[in-house]
Amino acid sequence: MKALILVGGYGTRLRPLTLSIPKPLVEFGNKPMLLHQLEALVDAGVKQIVLAVSYRAEQMEQQLKHVEEELGCKITISLESEPLGTAGPLALAREILSQDDEPFFVLNSDIICDFPFKDMIKFHKHHGKEGTIVVTKVDEPSKYGVVVYQPENGQIEKFVEKPLEYVSNKINAGMYIFTPSMLKRIQLRPTSIEKETFPEMAGDGNLFAMELQGFWMDVGQPKDFLTGMCLYLTSLKHRQPQTMHTGAGIVGNVLIDPSAKIGSNCRIGPNVTIGPGVVIEDGVCIKRCTVLRGAHIKSHSWLESCIIGWSCVVGNWVRMENVSVLGEDVIVKDELYINGGRILPHKSIGESVPDPQIIM
């Protein structure tokens, strides 16, 4: 089977992290975001994966070379010379996707969940039509595009973008499975799959909705990245409890790479991910944070709801909170207060950021 992942472009919402590496390679739960999806796809029988990319293709190719061998699949980069929207990339990869009659997956690269790929195959083959969209229940559906479908069989009637009155609480979860014949509907030009292709397919009864069980999150921006991390860790605790870290000073769900060093009298967690080579000195309190590879947090600091970028150094007695994000190689001097700061890579911070701000 085949899959197309819509990687897209600059990943601007996840800056400053995406100034250093392409978004699919940012580590989520100590594993590049893309790898979560690739592993699940391969596990469901996918052998060939196309990444639809419009930016930094070479850097992606580099990183993904050894992934092909490890996972035993083929990865192709499909480079858009001009942005093709969310449907156009399918037309660009038409040759690979229509190599045979087997259905193919299309995924949004920002999605984290308990990937239901095996269930999607079953569901899709059962109704036998052209397309299946996975939908998920959310608290605030009016922020997204809502899907209206028949509850008995899942046949989609229509889509409503950001409804003004309550229509339904199910939204498009960004995961699809299609029969190759639907590729006829898409031309090689900037096309929105949600606005153009789907309504057409729904109109002639060819689009079905499958409800997602379990958690779902679009982790394309820091606030959601952290919320998604909490949901992911809860799920991981159920599925693979042995991967969770336990011990003195560990509270709740905490994932720590074996090569990280944690000092004494720390309090780590709940909902913390600590990457390889990270050093946490004595007396540090970290809650609801992701600390990326090689970062160094000095003693007695207190961090809550932050993303600490690769190789950063956070000084002694620093307080960081409110979705502060440090880009790669940022130095935060001792005794500062960072509240909702977004700090660009290679910056040295010598003064507190008491109100949310971007520091360039």
Next chain:
Amino acid sequence: MLKAIILIGGPMKGTRFRPLSLELPKPLFPVAGFPVIYHHIEACSKLSDLREIILIGFYQPNDALNKFISQSQVEFQVQIRYLQEYSGLGTAGGLYHFRDQIMTGGPEMFFVMNADVCGDFPLQDMLDSHRALPSSAICTVLATEATRQQSLTYGCIVENKDTHEILHYVEKPETFVSTTINCGIYLFTPEIFQPLEVAFKKNLEENYSFDYQVPSKEVIRLEQDVFLPMAATATLFVFHTSQFWSQIKSAGAAIYANRHYLAIYKRTHPERLTLNSEGKPKITGDVFIHPSAQVHPTAVLGPNVTIGRNVTVGEGVRVRESIILEGATLQDHCCILHSIIGWHSTVGFWTRVEGTPNDPNPNKPFAKLEIPSMFTEDGRLNPSITVIGSSVQVPSEVIILNSIVLPHKDLSGCYKNQIIL
């Protein structure tokens, strides 16, 4: 023989020092480990002929004041008395009212010192200088330099540069008069009681109305009512100092004074400053730690920190530019910057208590401490030293930034730029 009089004011005065002055009279607030007026008394005690120190004010008798007086008498081996005004009589009213007590024993001269100023007072130099003045001299006023703009908030002195006679005196002028300002420290000869009597009687004539609905004001102010007429009569003289001097009207000023008094200890009381040593907390700059305080060896203190009696400082605590008052507890890993932590308060684990200093402009020579108004023009609290009142519980893992917390409060979250009642 000499005497010294310290004008300590009363509870109506010093309201800008709240909430710290709600519990303790401002003159007794500890700066660099000792009450404000302790430093005044210590300076006086160095004068060889000093026989008596008189505190004049209108505080009701209270334990703290009594205890302070008896302890200081023993320490400095000098008689100290508190004479309580029946109501606030102004900076000169108390002097005139207690003139007989002041003149008991026939002092040659006496100092009068305001309790709301602090500094490295050159009292002996003032004495020597006054003794060299013409015999008409009744008063020497200690003065220092300020910037043109800041001088408008003080008493301004115009002098004869050669004789140092004061030619003109204006208190808080609206337009620029002089950069030489009054420090609130004076040296008088007994002849001062004549102009005081004149001012007192003039005030009575003008203001004593026998109207029970409108109480008479018996306030005589030294600056406006006495110095003004004395200027240019060859009786009032000025003595310049460039040593440390500051008013101490707000909590920010207490932190500033704390820093300067600690610096002076290097010269006068090096034994009061804590040094680095094995198994002890790490010390940077000038730090005073009361011998009864318990400080964990992993704490890092300074510069410019005072740790009071029976304070507990936990593991990995950082304190900088702050005063920690008696009985307070700082729990592990907390960080205290530019703040005053009140008596018996507790700061929780990993909590950050931070204020903003109002230091003098470093680019202007003679710049004095800024006294910004409490609120900005759009009604927001001006960033200032954070003050945690007495017996306050600050929970763990929060931030208290640029805020003022009144006594006996249990905080429940983070506070920034607020006054918490």
